[in-house]
Amino acid sequence: MSARNSDSWTLRVRQAMDRHLPMDHLLPDRQPYYVGSWVYVFGVITIAALAWVIVSGVVLSFFGPQWWHDSSVGRFFNSLHFWSVQLFFIFMVLHLWGQYFMAGWRNGRAATWMIGVVIFGISILTAFTGYLSQQNFDAQFIALNAKDAMNGAGIGAFFNVLNFGQMYGLHVMLLPIGVTFLVVAHIVMVRARGVVKPIDPEGARP
Amino acid sequence: MKSMGQTQEEYYRGVRMVPYDLLKELVLAMAGVGVLAILVAAFLSSPDVAPVTIANWSQADPVDFVTTATGELAGTTTSAGYGAPYNTTPDAFQSWGPIAPQAWFGVRIPIDSANAYVIDPLKHASFTNSTLAASLTQWQAATPDQQAAWLDAYTTALADATVKDGNVTVASGDYGPLTLMMSNLLGVAQTGGLDGLLAINGRFYQTDYTQPLLFMGDGGYFDGLAANEHLSGDLWGMMNETGTYPGQTWLWLYTMWYQVPPFTSDTGFLGLNAGNADLGIIILMTVLTFLLALVPFIPILRDIPRWLPIHRLIWRAYYAPNGQAPGRPTSVKPLGSSVPPAP
Numbered sequence: 001m002s003a004r005n006s007d008s009w010t011l012r013v014r015q016a017m018d019r020h021l022p023m024d025h026l027l028p029d030r031q032p033y034y035v036g037s038w039v040y041v042f043g044v045i046t047i048a049a050l051a052w053v054i055v056s057g058v059v060l061s062f063f064g065p066q067w068w069h070d071s072s073v074g075r076f077f078n079s080l081h082f083w084s085v086q087l088f089f090i091f092m093v094l095h096l097w098g099q100y101f102m103a104g105w106r107n108g109r110a111a112t113w114m115i116g117v118v119i120f121g122i123s124i125l126t127a128f129t130g131y132l133s134q135q136n137f138d139a140q141f142i143a144l145n146a147k148d149a150m151n152g153a154g155i156g157a158f159f160n161v162l163n164f165g166q167m168y169g170l171h172v173m174l175l176p177i178g179v180t181f182l183v184v185a186h187i188v189m190v191r192a193r194g195v196v197k198p199i200d201p202e203g204a205r206p
Numbered sequence: 207m208k209s210m211g212q213t214q215e216e217y218y219r220g221v222r223m224v225p226y227d228l229l230k231e232l233v234l235a236m237a238g239v240g241v242l243a244i245l246v247a248a249f250l251s252s253p254d255v256a257p258v259t260i261a262n263w264s265q266a267d268p269v270d271f272v273t274t275a276t277g278e279l280a281g282t283t284t285s286a287g288y289g290a291p292y293n294t295t296p297d298a299f300q301s302w303g304p305i306a307p308q309a310w311f312g313v314r315i316p317i318d319s320a321n322a323y324v325i326d327p328l329k330h331a332s333f334t335n336s337t338l339a340a341s342l343t344q345w346q347a348a349t350p351d352q353q354a355a356w357l358d359a360y361t362t363a364l365a366d367a368t369v370k371d372g373n374v375t376v377a378s379g380d381y382g383p384l385t386l387m388m389s390n391l392l393g394v395a396q397t398g399g400l401d402g403l404l405a406i407n408g409r410f411y412q413t414d415y416t417q418p419l420l421f422m423g424d425g426g427y428f429d430g431l432a433a434n435e436h437l438s439g440d441l442w443g444m445m446n447e448t449g450t451y452p453g454q455t456w457l458w459l460y461t462m463w464y465q466v467p468p469f470t471s472d473t474g475f476l477g478l479n480a481g482n483a484d485l486g487i488i489i490l491m492t493v494l495t496f497l498l499a500l501v502p503f504i505p506i507l508r509d510i511p512r513w514l515p516i517h518r519l520i521w522r523a524y525y526a527p528n529g530q531a532p533g534r535p536t537s538v539k540p541l542g543s544s545v546p547p548a549p
Binding site: 025027028029030031032033034035036037039041044045047048052053068069076077078079080081082083084086087089091093096098100101102103105106107109110114115117118121124127128131134135136137138139140141142143144145146148149151152153154155156157158160162163164165166168192193194197198199200 | 218221224228242246247288299306311322428432444483488514521524
């Protein structure tokens with residue numbers, strides 16, 4: 001390596017990635033045998049549901065917020081979005097409980113747990129803005145009720161649930177980007193450190 | 207990857223490693239979840255009860271509409287006296303001790319209920335209506351005491367109002383120009399004009415429905431519809447969705463606090479009560495969220511998984527003698543010892 005190259009930010013980032021996240025950690029073809037437990041499925045099906053949420057959401061956002069009220073195809077994609085979100089939350093909560101009872105934060109994985117909790121929180125906010133963006137009676141009702149909670153906490157001064165444009169913009173742009181970015185970070189952290197070992201020693205009897 | 211001073215290889219030393227196809231698992235998961243979501247979407251659809259308009263409201267319940275509009279003019283409705291962020295009603299904010307963010311941020315979405323919902327729309331309507339214009343002039347020229355007297359009398363009379371052909375009729379009395387003003391406002395609303403005026407609000411493009419939603423929220427008609435759809439606050443409110451569809455069930459914990467003391471109590475506990483429930487519950491949920499995030503560092507909370515035997519069910523194969531308990535019947539199933547442990 002030349003002296004000039006040693007000052008290269010690009011080279012340093014690449015070397016750091018090689019050191020901290022080699023490809024055989026990012027895409028391993030072997031795992032500890034205890035990963036055969038069904039509980040590990042909750043994580044991947046949460047990601048799968050999120051993918052369907054994003055796919056159906058992209059279609060809905062392409063045609064605009066009015067489309068699904070007047071089109072049977074649009075209604076189907078809205079239904080797909082609606083149910084994918086329900087599945088996403090069911091799977092995510094199962095994943096959260098699974099990781100809790102596995103104490104998945106052990107051995108240097110606390111940050112992975114914490115980012116997971118942040119993803120959970122932002123997902124709730126994303127879904128909330130989605131329900132506010134439905135442009136139907138539910139959206140009106142939720143907005144009128146939620147405003148008191150937001151205003152009482154001072155949040156309503158900046159986050160106006162009665163403002164469809166603000167809620168829709170947050171729902172289709174900023175919040176999904178936040179969730180997706182953090183999910184990628186969460187997965188990379190899991191892959192970088194590997195899955196945590198079981199709590200008790202192998203073969204330990206109750 | 208270094209982990210607590212260990213590489214991943216060091217961490218897994220002695221642990222039997224088995225072939226595992228992550229991408230195949232992801233693709234299968236996407237296919238399975240996709241089929242499930244598509245089937246449920248196709249067979250169960252999704253809720254879409256049409257939104258309520260001010261035209262719907264004024265046609266279905268003219269008395270409620272006129273009563274609400276009169277309240278806006280009198281400044282007695284919820285939104286008229288709401289306080290921040292809509293207006294400057296004194297002491298109309300929630301606080302807990304020195305914590306009063308609603309007051310700190312002040313009026314950021316100003317709404318003058320009397321002008322926004324009654325006077326300004328009538329000014330538009332009076333453009334080609336000289337009788338209405340004269341009534342407005344009379345109203346605005348009257349003293350506050352005179353206006354209050356007319357409003358009191360008209361509000362009282364509205365309790366016994368009748369409806370005929372969509373018009374509201376009250377007993378004879380001294381209401382000043384109010385009868386004509388409200389009759390015109392009702393007419394504008396019933397034709398959909400008020401929806402347009404409040405939504406457009408002097409602009410062409412707009413996506414902010416704060417004014418019309420607050421106006422409808424002040425009336426009793428909207429709440430009645432919500433109650434019919436089992437959406438009322440005592441039924442856990444915005445966690446629900448119309449029909450039998452699941453709503454935001456993940457808000458159950460947040461919504462639950464509104465159903466239990468001290469947030470249902472006038473006296474409360476430690477200064478938290480029904481009067482500052484919105485603020486108190488947001489603070490409580492924020493604290494609980496931080497606690498959840500910090501579980502790895504909180505004794506007892508972080509130890510519970512070790513005390514409970516649930517992890518032994520999760521890792522049955524690991525805890526079984528010789529790892530004989532069954533795992534998943536897929537490519538991730540343990541494949542025996544043919545694969546050597548990591549070096």
